[in-house]
Amino acid sequence: MALLAPRPLLQIRLRQLQVGGRVLLHDLALEVPGGSIHSVMGPSGSGKSSLLAAVCGTLDPSLHLDGTVDLNGRPIDALPTHQRRVGLLLQEDLLFAHMTVLENLLFALPAGTQATRIRQARDALAEVELQDFDQANPATLSGGQRARVALARALLAQPLALMLDEPFSKLDAPLRERMRELVFGAVAHRGIPALLVTHDPADVADMGRLTVLP
Amino acid sequence: MIARCLALLLAAAVGLPLVWTFAAAARAGLDAGAWTALARHPQTAGALGLSLATGFASFVLALAGSSMLMALSYGSPLWARLQRPLPAMLALPHTAFAVGLLLLIAPSGWLVRAGVAVLSPFNHGLGLALDAPPPWQTSQDPWGLGLIAVLTLKEIPFLLWAALAQLQRPDLAQRLAAEIQLAQTLGYRTRAAWWRIVWPQLLPRLQAPLMAVLAYSLTAVDIALLAGPSAPPTLSVLAWQWLQDPDPARNALGAAAAWLLAAGVGVVALTGWLAQGGGRPWARARWSRGVSQPAAEWGVASSARSVRALARGAATSALPVAYTAVACALVLGSVMGVWPFPALWPQLWSWEAWHSVAGSSTVVWTTLILGFTSSAAALLWSVAWLEWAPARWQHRLQPLVFFPLMLPGVLWVVGMHALSLAWGLDGQASGLWLAHSLCVLPYVLLSLEGPYGRFDPRLQTVAASLGRSRWAFVVHVKWPLLRAALAASFAVGFAVSVAQYVPTLYIGGGRFSTATTEAVALSAGGQRSLMAAYAALQWLLPVLVFGLAAWGGRTRRFPPRTQTRSLQ
Numbered sequence: 001m002a003l004l005a006p007r008p009l010l011q012i013r014l015r016q017l018q019v020g021g022r023v024l025l026h027d028l029a030l031e032v033p034g035g036s037i038h039s040v041m042g043p044s045g046s047g048k049s050s051l052l053a054a055v056c057g058t059l060d061p062s063l064h065l066d067g068t069v070d071l072n073g074r075p076i077d078a079l080p081t082h083q084r085r086v087g088l089l090l091q092e093d094l095l096f097a098h099m100t101v102l103e104n105l106l107f108a109l110p111a112g113t114q115a116t117r118i119r120q121a122r123d124a125l126a127e128v129e130l131q132d133f134d135q136a137n138p139a140t141l142s143g144g145q146r147a148r149v150a151l152a153r154a155l156l157a158q159p160l161a162l163m164l165d166e167p168f169s170k171l172d173a174p175l176r177e178r179m180r181e182l183v184f185g186a187v188a189h190r191g192i193p194a195l196l197v198t199h200d201p202a203d204v205a206d207m208g209r210l211t212v213l214p
Numbered sequence: 215m216i217a218r219c220l221a222l223l224l225a226a227a228v229g230l231p232l233v234w235t236f237a238a239a240a241r242a243g244l245d246a247g248a249w250t251a252l253a254r255h256p257q258t259a260g261a262l263g264l265s266l267a268t269g270f271a272s273f274v275l276a277l278a279g280s281s282m283l284m285a286l287s288y289g290s291p292l293w294a295r296l297q298r299p300l301p302a303m304l305a306l307p308h309t310a311f312a313v314g315l316l317l318l319i320a321p322s323g324w325l326v327r328a329g330v331a332v333l334s335p336f337n338h339g340l341g342l343a344l345d346a347p348p349p350w351q352t353s354q355d356p357w358g359l360g361l362i363a364v365l366t367l368k369e370i371p372f373l374l375w376a377a378l379a380q381l382q383r384p385d386l387a388q389r390l391a392a393e394i395q396l397a398q399t400l401g402y403r404t405r406a407a408w409w410r411i412v413w414p415q416l417l418p419r420l421q422a423p424l425m426a427v428l429a430y431s432l433t434a435v436d437i438a439l440l441a442g443p444s445a446p447p448t449l450s451v452l453a454w455q456w457l458q459d460p461d462p463a464r465n466a467l468g469a470a471a472a473w474l475l476a477a478g479v480g481v482v483a484l485t486g487w488l489a490q491g492g493g494r495p496w497a498r499a500r501w502s503r504g505v506s507q508p509a510a511e512w513g514v515a516s517s518a519r520s521v522r523a524l525a526r527g528a529a530t531s532a533l534p535v536a537y538t539a540v541a542c543a544l545v546l547g548s549v550m551g552v553w554p555f556p557a558l559w560p561q562l563w564s565w566e567a568w569h570s571v572a573g574s575s576t577v578v579w580t581t582l583i584l585g586f587t588s589s590a591a592a593l594l595w596s597v598a599w600l601e602w603a604p605a606r607w608q609h610r611l612q613p614l615v616f617f618p619l620m621l622p623g624v625l626w627v628v629g630m631h632a633l634s635l636a637w638g639l640d641g642q643a644s645g646l647w648l649a650h651s652l653c654v655l656p657y658v659l660l661s662l663e664g665p666y667g668r669f670d671p672r673l674q675t676v677a678a679s680l681g682r683s684r685w686a687f688v689v690h691v692k693w694p695l696l697r698a699a700l701a702a703s704f705a706v707g708f709a710v711s712v713a714q715y716v717p718t719l720y721i722g723g724g725r726f727s728t729a730t731t732e733a734v735a736l737s738a739g740g741q742r743s744l745m746a747a748y749a750a751l752q753w754l755l756p757v758l759v760f761g762l763a764a765w766g767g768r769t770r771r772f773p774p775r776t777q778t779r780s781l782q
Contacts, residue, residue: 058395081398088399094392098414099501106502107410108400117504157400 009033010055010161010193014067017050024050024063030211032161032193037184039196039204042213048197051213052163055195056088057081071160087159089167089183093150095138101125101149102134108156124152128182144175148182155186162187162194168203176202221603224595225611231633231652232614238636239621239629243473248466252474255467261449266478268358268448269432272365276427279366280373281413283533286526288412289394289404297378299534303371305756306537307713309730312364312440313737313749314540317547319360321347322555324543330556347555353441361442365434367536369427376423377416379664390415401505410501426619428486429479433622436715436730440737449475453624454716472625479622544753547746567747574732577748581712581728581755588650589707592658593700599659600666601688616656627720634721641723649721653714654707661706665699698767705763709756729755 010032017025024047032038040048053059055069058081069077076084095104105121125131128148138146147167154162164183168176180203187194196203204210252258287293306314318324330344337344353360381387390412397407438448446452449471456468551562571578599608618626630649631640639645669692677687693700715730729752736745 056395056399058398080403081395082401082403084399085401086399088396090392090396092389092392094389094396096393096411096415096501099498103498103502106504107397109504110401111504111506114503153400159399163399 009070009072010195011070012051012055012067013070014051014054014065016066017047017054017063018066019060019063025213028067028211030195032195034191034193035188036209037164037187037194037196039198039210040213041198041201041204041210046213048213049165052088052165052195052197055084055161056086056163057084058088085158085160087154087157087162089150089154089162089164091166091169093143093146095141095146095149095153097138099138100134101130101136101138101141104138104149105153105156108153121156124156125149128152144171144179147171147175147179151179151182151186155190159192161192164194164196164198166197166199169199217602218604220598221607224599224603225607228595228652228655229611229614231648232617234633234636235626235629235652236617237629238632239469239472239625242466242469242628242632245466245470248463248470251463251467252470257446257452258449258471258474260446261452261471262474262478264358264443264446265432265449265475266482268361268365268438268442269428269478270482272362272369272431273424273428275362275366276369276373276431277424279370280377283370283374283530284377285405285408285413287530288408289391290526292526292530296374296530299537300371300375300378301760302757303533303537304375305709305753305760306541307709307730307752307756308364308368308434309436309440309713309715309733310544310749310753311368311537311540312437313733313745314544314547315364315367316353316360316441317543317742317746318539319352319363321350321352323352324539324558327556327558331558334556344556354444356443356445358443358448361438361448364437364441365431367533368437369431370533371537373420373423373427376420380416380419381412384668386415406505414497414501422616425483428483429620429622432479432482433475433624435623436734439734449478450622450624453622457624457628457720468624469628472622472628475622476625479620541753544746544750548743548750550743550746564743567741567743570744571747571751574727577727577729577732578751580726581730581751584646584650584718584726584728585708585711585755585759587647588654588711589658589704591647591651592655592707593662593704595655596659596662596703597693597700600662615659618652619656623716627716630717631720640721641725643726646718646722646726649717650711650714653717654710657710658703658707662699662703665696669696698769701763701767702760705756705760708759712752712756 010030012028012030012032014025014028016023016027028051030038040051042048050059050063053063054065054067054077057076057079059065065077067077068075071084071086076086095101096107099107102118102121102125105124106117109117109120122131122134125134128151130145130148130152133141133145133149138149141149147170151167167183168179171179183194198204283296287296316323320326326348333342334344351360381390393411394404394407397411398404402410433450435450435454438451439454442448442451447455453468453471453475456464456471459465459468548567549563549565550560551564551566553560553562599611603611627649630652634640634642634645634649637645639648673691673695674684674687677691678684682690712728713730714728715734718726718728718731729748733745733748733752736748739745
């Protein structure tokens with residue numbers, strides 16, 4: 001019988017996150033098992049996005065973090081961002097304007113045989129139903145299409161965890177629903193933990209827990 | 215209607231002399247006999263080759279140096295350290311920088327003397343002859359290496375400044391920072407992300423500054439006279455020598471050489487453009503070829519990280535250190551007296567050179583008056599133009615105003631000289647003022663356009679809703695808010711005017727001397743301290759005006775809030 005690989009687990013133990021003398025967050029402990037989405041809600045300025053940045057390693061230098069972030073039992077808070085393997089999906093899709101859709105996806109893949117990489121990128125595009133858009137200029141895509149390319153790009157890097165900072169807030173209702181399905185499906189399928197910052201109660205996933213920041 | 219008439223007058227005031235100048239320069243290049251003589255002249259081919267080689271090499275090195283410095287420092291505290299000394303570096307004029315650098319790297323300069331001082335204690339074993347300057351040629355060398363060094367070091371801060379101006383645009387800065395962070399989450403180091411994300415988006419925005427650097431590097435006269443080879447000299451120097459000759463046939467030869475130089479700039483620019491287009495597929499493949507280092511590598515030895523950080527710090531400090539050394543060499547060089555080799559410091563310090571500078575008050579006054587009047591005229595014109603000219607007109611006239619930046623200086627003065635002769639301004643102070651004003655104008659307009667364009671238009675709506683006229687809004691709201699930009703633009707104009715060499719001598723008919731013309735003239739003689747004093751003056755005057763501009767444009771300080779008692 002094959003041994004089951006342990007499911008990735010994201011653990012955040014935050015004693016304090018402060019800017020200047022002001023404490024943004026304190027005494028926060030989150031455990032997000034693989035395949036689940038932990039939603040975080042709270043008013044503007046409560047530190048939701050800073051929490052995601054602390055996990056990604058993109059925290060503004062003016063913020064001081066006192067705590068630890070572990071991924072699969074290994075501390076990652078001392079690692080530079082590019083070594084953490086934490087994917088990021090933001091409100092803005094941030095597709096690179098000087099690259100085609102395919103090049104945007106290739107950017108996320110490790111170096112290797114070009115034919116294999118192109119096949120992987122095309123498969124990823126097909127997964128988000130954009131197989132005919134590989135040579136398209138990102139500027140010509142609709143908001144929903146751009147969001148799907150951004151999701152495909154984030155997943156191609158094979159992250160061990162996914163940070164979602166209001167990724168659906170700019171989409172209209174039907175698109176938002178479809179995008180939710182895609183994102184939640186990808187998280188479940190890959191069995192990775194995800195942290196979702198949102199203002200919309202409809203975004204809160206059934207497959208995880210909810211933390212409301214004061 | 216009045217605004218349009220005013221804009222028309224403004225367009226005519228600048229457009230007429232510029233069009234006249236270009237037409238006259240074009241006419242001067244139509245002399246078939248001059249072209250034949252130029253083709254047959256024994257120095258032409260060598261001089262052209264030198265101009266192309268030194269200009270292109272310094273352009274490539276400056277571009278590589280500035281892009282690497284940005285890549286090394288972006289996203290780290292070094293980024294701020296790279297930006298901070300830029301205004302001071304830009305304030306050092308090309309000629310003053312060349313003089314200071316030559317004082318440092320000359321065979322009897324400070325660097326060699328410092329090397330001798332370090333080596334002397336160990337020389338018993340080495341047996342080197344350290345009692346005379348080495349027989350090297352560090353400037354005016356036949357390969358133009360000294361010229362390449364001066365041009366490269368002087369153009370790097372300009373390219374950095376142009377790039378930072380783009381990177382600090384609110385619309386771009388935030389997006390690029392977010393894209394870099396995103397690339398990091400995809401496994402890229404900051405530097406790799408810079409080359410693949412920021413640089414490809416930045417480079418197309420730098421075409422105009424790059425073109426200006428290329429044109430300047432290939433056609434500079436004053437720097438080439440100071441640091442360039444002399445037999446043969448670069449084509450710009452050769453053209454300049456022919457233009458100054460009393461023989462009209464030699465003048466025509468000079469005009470043809472100036473056109474050849476312009477054609478050289480065009481060919482190099484076109485080649486670069488084609489190479490960029492041809493290399494695009496290769497570049498695109500590189501941007502998207504993926505992370506070369508597995509992202510799964512958990513951590514890098516902290517010692518390796520420290521060494522890398524140290525190397526980055528040293529690389530970004532090298533330029534400010536070089537500029538500080540040049541500035542010190544200038545100042546110390548201007549007060550050195552007897553200085554036998556290989557002593558590190560002069561035996562005697564002397565204020566003699568500065569006494570001579572103070573004695574030639576005409577030079578100082580000419581420099582000051584020309585600088586103030588031409589930059590004031592350029593500032594007034596630019597403000598009026600940006601305020602009252604319709605956007606479409608501004609867009610259309612822009613290439614004409616900026617065109618002198620792309621032209622070789624020697625070609626521009628050919629046309630300008632023809633204009634001054636036709637308008638009876640040759641050798642007159644008014645002609646010189648006009649030439650300086652037209653030289654200064656593109657720089658003033660360029661530095662003012664950004665702040666003017668970014669000014670929040672809603673403020674005017676608010677002022678209008680409060681019943682205030684447009685004039686009242688401009689005088690009481692807009693100009694006070696733009697005070698810093700207006701003062702800085704004036705200082706930029708002043709610095710550009712002070713640095714003019716070719717127009718001052720040619721349009722002024724040799725009757726007017728400024729700090730720059732004196733410094734270059736003295737480079738041929740042995741009065742090292744006097745040359746350094748004039749070069750230092752050429753630097754200190756703009757620094758003074760930049761200081762005054764910073765003071766005049768400082769942010770308004772409001773009195774601290776006092777507690778008021780609430781009325782019960």
